[in-house]
Amino acid sequence: MITLTTYIRIHIHSIFNPLQMQLLKTTRNLVWLLAITGAMASCNVFKKKHDQSTATGWNYNDKEQGNFHVAKPKDIKTAPGLVFIQGGTFSMGATQEDVMGDWNNIPRRITVNSFFIDKTEVANVHYREYLYWLQNVFGTAGQDSIVDQAKPDTLVWRSELAYNEPYVEYYFRHPSYNYYPVVGVSWKQATEYCMWRTDRVNELALINKGFLDKKSQIKKELNGAGQDNFNTKAYLMDEYQAVPGKQAASKSNPLRDAQGRPRTKVVFEDGILYGDYRLPTEAEWEYAAYGYIAENPQKKLRKSKRGEELIANKQIFSWKNNGYDNARYVQKSAYQGAFLANFKRGYGDNMGVAGGLNDNAAIPAEVTSFIPNGYGLYNMSGNVSEWVADVYRPLTEMDGSDFNMYRGNVFKKVDMSGGAGNLRDDKGRIKMVPESDSALRNRRNYQHSYALNYLDGDSTSNVSYGYGVTTLVSDKSRVYKGGSWNDRAYWLSPGARRFLEEDLSSNSIGFRCAMSHYGASEGTSTKSQTGQFFPTRRNKR
Template sequence: MNLKNLAILVSSVSLFAACHKKPEQSSVTGWNYNDSKMGGFQVSKEKEQHTGPGLVFVQGGTFTMGATQEDVMRDWNNVPRRVTVNSFYIDQTEVANIHYREYLYWINLVFDADEYKAVREAALPDTLCWRSELAYNEPMVEYYFRHPSYNFYPVVGVTWRQAHDFCLWRSDRVNEKLLMDRGYINQNAVKNLQGLGQENFNTKAYLMGEFQATPDKRARSKSNPLKNPNGTPRTQVTFEDGILLPNYRLPTEAEWEYAALGYINQNPLPSFKDKQRGEELIANKQVYSWSNNVNGLRDTRHGSWQGTFMANFKRGSGDNMGVAGGLNDNAVYTAPVKSFFPNGFGIYNMSGNVSEWVGDVYRPMTGQDADDVSPYRGNHFNTVDYGKEGKAERDSLGRIKMRYMTDSESQGRRNYQKSDVINYLDGDSTIAGISYGYGKTTLISNKSRVVKGGSWNDRPYWLSPGTRRFLEEDQSNSTIGFRCAMDRVGSPAGNGRQTGVNYKQRRQNTRKQ
């Protein structure tokens, strides 16, 4: 037998084996998965979550959240406490002007009708945030957001609410492209976006069958891995298929602070071989995000970088960038989002450049009250609004209508009894005459959102990730920007790494009893 005939024989045997591969069975019923003759229950092959555009993976862990140095502001709002953060994804950089202009372009294109004028205007950043009574900042007002020389500078003048809406828009655009790339949405269907209005793609509406997409011919072909119970190609994707990503969102305060510290640099990088791991070193409570040691110095093979600026901040009164010919951070205002050195997780400008919105509602002592794992204040639980007819509907923006859960729907539960828990364990609401009404008894309200990280106009104290401030969610500032985050599903250790500690199975005595 010559080599050609041998190759043909081997190929034929392999093809036969592939065609007659034993189907995967349920370990609890013995029934086959993906078998039209046995009910057709579809199970996707186990797969890892892929990293969304612009994101980096942050492996979770425990850390001491809060103050890293003396509380010189006497706020007493960042008392150190040990917490654990689950693994997640976060933007490598702050959201830049060009990214936000892309968002505005899409809104103006899709919602171009007169009835959407308020929607278009609500998304605009406040460029007047640069104005000051005793400074000449008009060039920043006129040029900063739109001139191409500032394309990759961080967007500012954006409220918390606008940043939140940007995350919703980004989620839908990323998932829509994932479906287009795989042929489950015909690309020709999205060529003409102008005037779509309510009919634009929304992930939740798609998953609930309220958005009808036109599939590409690839989805109708036999090569489509998704099947109906009868074995025919399935053109409607479900979340169980592992194609769509979780939503982009603002990071929680704990996530942001943990990502800023970049503690992974203090341990040997975990190996893809589960036999190796880091040494759980968290002894070095670093002050700034770029630190590799307690002194804040970073050395390379080419020599020390000691003496160079590692962030964009204000060195002292009247000194925002140094002296001509010897500029220190080379930026009087903001700097490009990939300026300076990234931290241990590869994230840029977690200390300096612009402060950033996070998801939490501000309270001075939340750190002492919140859970040990994934601490967060700001929950107001909601559910799909099925209306009087018992059917989910889309709102004027194409999103599924949601409503807050009622207390009567929650009172029978053990893990929570109210849907609005923003004030949970707050304490002040139980004291007669004390409430969080802005302008009445306190500057803090349920609209106050946490702001993290120092900015181009801050002294070094605010560059420490443990510091925290707040601003109302409908206000903006020339020193505040934002970045997005995303949930991590599956193994918290990362792709290719197992969850838990797995040992080799010992051979068991299989004698019949």
């Protein structure tokens, strides 16, 4: 008698050829393998291994052990518009004879840590984007004064004995000048722009990661949100409430709370938010302008893993000295003799003779014109001078730290006088107030929150500034660097420095933004590490 099983097997063999039968067996084995794998997974055989605290032994990112979330170090993404500047040591200060007799930039050796800086100067179209946002958010809400305070002063183009009215009307607004550097912007306005840019970039980062709802954010802000607009610090302090995006509530959300539930709120430790855009310090700006990374022998010697500790070619301008007057391209090519920057060659000569224009720019040129320096930065010499963060002082070696030198600190804390829920100002930012000196008496690193005039008038420096009496220098005097379209070549040297009051502006001064870099100084890759790592050695017992 033929059993049912045998009957079915005979009929299967009659239907399928040997090759097909082999495929059936392979499929059956695969099904068994998947079933076994699932069983093993349920028995925690392949359980995910968690990172463990080297201090306590408890697991990170483990819901069974408190779920303390620790983001893994990863590539530091460069924020929009920025270029990574690998830090180092250099001689800050004059590189040529002090023909002006200012005696305000004595050369001295300092170190600048790695940071980011804009590839180009901020252009008219970028600043108009800022004003457009302000008009929709604050102007629509009836806060026109905030919009008016941000507008550049186009009257800087006027001169009693020159016809510059077309620039007054068109330089900032006409599409032909979209990518020309914005001018007529004071130091205060440039600082405000940097703060606005920080919030817009971080808001988009949260939208792109799915932690903020895109439609509700745009609808809310651009329809007159006023004070209730996105601010990074307000978001982190729970002073800004927003509609979470789809990712926040999904199972794929990598952020979890102590109970293992998806976390809708991002914190800075998650590594999603960018740092603050700001004006570069004078030291950062000058270091970036020289582009000394182009001097690194590592670029030339493939066998060398690290460059020599020297700068072989002291530069006068932002590009390498390669002969003649250092202001023109000297290599044999179609560019030979071309000017490398936009500046005034002499009295009455802003661009040269028709048919043979020397720099081909009577006023500021496009922000990507002329030759970039070693870091790929445009117009660090010429085009427009640029605001930096520092308060101006005729510096001596005693005036600044040799690491990340900067004068301009006012140490602040959050103003809690209004209580939680009322910490934001009329622009939606967290209100900050200077720290109380009485609370700093026991500190050793600083005793006063106001550090703009540090060492002024004391027994150590023997320096005092009587603004309007003996000098024009005050705590509102801010440094600007780089030389402009209307300056002689002397001012194009990154070491040269001048100052202007922080609430004034000019048709020859613009700015670019910077951002601090977090992590290893060498680069933005996960392979970059701080310090030198050697093979571990076993201790003999």
